[in-house]
Amino acid sequence: xxxxxxxxxxxxxxxxxxxxxxxxxxxxxxxxxxxxxxxxxxxxxxxxxxxxxxxxxxxxxxxxxxxxxxxxxxxxxxxxxxxxxxxxxxxxxxxxxxxxxxxxxxxxxxxxxxxxxxxxxxxxxxxxxxxxxxxxxxxxxxxxxxxxxxxxxxxxxxxxxxxxxxxxxxxxxxxxxxxxxxxxxxxxxxxxxxxxxxx
Amino acid sequence: xxxxxxxxxxxxxxxxxxxxxxxxxxxxxxxxxxxxxxxxxxxxxxxxxxxxxxxxxxxxxxxxxxxxxxxxxxxxxxxxxxxxxxxxxxxxxxxxxxxxxxxxxxxxxxxxxxxxxxxxxxxxxxxxxxxxxxxxxxxxxxxxxxxxxxxxxxxxxxxxxxxxxxxxxxxxxxxxxxxxxxxxxxxxxxxxxxxxxxxxxx
Numbered sequence: 001x002x003x004x005x006x007x008x009x010x011x012x013x014x015x016x017x018x019x020x021x022x023x024x025x026x027x028x029x030x031x032x033x034x035x036x037x038x039x040x041x042x043x044x045x046x047x048x049x050x051x052x053x054x055x056x057x058x059x060x061x062x063x064x065x066x067x068x069x070x071x072x073x074x075x076x077x078x079x080x081x082x083x084x085x086x087x088x089x090x091x092x093x094x095x096x097x098x099x100x101x102x103x104x105x106x107x108x109x110x111x112x113x114x115x116x117x118x119x120x121x122x123x124x125x126x127x128x129x130x131x132x133x134x135x136x137x138x139x140x141x142x143x144x145x146x147x148x149x150x151x152x153x154x155x156x157x158x159x160x161x162x163x164x165x166x167x168x169x170x171x172x173x174x175x176x177x178x179x180x181x182x183x184x185x186x187x188x189x190x191x192x193x194x195x196x197x198x199x
Numbered sequence: 200x201x202x203x204x205x206x207x208x209x210x211x212x213x214x215x216x217x218x219x220x221x222x223x224x225x226x227x228x229x230x231x232x233x234x235x236x237x238x239x240x241x242x243x244x245x246x247x248x249x250x251x252x253x254x255x256x257x258x259x260x261x262x263x264x265x266x267x268x269x270x271x272x273x274x275x276x277x278x279x280x281x282x283x284x285x286x287x288x289x290x291x292x293x294x295x296x297x298x299x300x301x302x303x304x305x306x307x308x309x310x311x312x313x314x315x316x317x318x319x320x321x322x323x324x325x326x327x328x329x330x331x332x333x334x335x336x337x338x339x340x341x342x343x344x345x346x347x348x349x350x351x352x353x354x355x356x357x358x359x360x361x362x363x364x365x366x367x368x369x370x371x372x373x374x375x376x377x378x379x380x381x382x383x384x385x386x387x388x389x390x391x392x393x394x395x396x397x398x399x400x401x
Contacts (some may be wrong), residue, residue, distance in 0.1 A: 096266020122396020132351025133378025
């Protein structure tokens, strides 16, 4: 699975490293942490390949709970077991929690001012772009998908239309399109294995 | 978070708060924000533990602050505690109750889902070479990509999809392009968005 060619793949070197890496991630993530997770863990630190990221993100997204916290926990667990999982989640939450409580205490009165409202709106527009841009970037990692490009495009299009335009509940889309996709992928994987077995 | 309520919460109430969030935890597929409507129903409409403006500003503040959006749940607990302790001006007791509220709501929303995810993800990783585990991950990949695009779309159109909002669309589109094609630091983009909003351009 690990596609790092030369030597040992990059990894966090201690629990402390893990804690601060996720703290730094979390503190850069305004309006959600996903875009920054992809940038830091895949592009900068290279703890994950794009393909691993998308697979782990799928798992983190399907299971209940906050996605980025799930993802942090999975990565922490992989490197350091349950202590890593706890450390990564603590890194993700501790300082952001302190900051958000401090903000709530200090800015209780000014959140209604037009300037603050405008700034929130502007950052919201950018945050929407960050998430969409991360999606655009990950399209290229679908090239290696076992289902082939046309089927991937079709599934992506159906999902986007159902969620963004028709507002179908997420659970239905995942159960419907997701089940079809998994069955199809299972078939394709079976074919590949049969072919390898013959040779 | 101005208009606050004064509450008198019993131990039973605190336990009810905990069990409500415990029960929502496993339903939070796609993030805790998907259960926000039910939190609103319970905290604001049914129990009157939070005012409407406390609820909405908790979500807005958590989205504006750095970190996972799940922290809006902590702010909900914080505000319930403050209301129970007599408001921000009531001194130490109010702060203690507020922190208790944070611990209760965050434990409730996190504990079941993280436990399940921990066990399931570990099992999946140990069995990652099995055909149907691989099929699960490969099959969901295009759906995950589409969900990211759809989330961006929904957030961008949250303020209405009329053409009058073209500056918002422009900001969203340009930042999506910059994330996709450049390595510009994301904080610059957010700062630019915040500043233009402050100045009233967006």
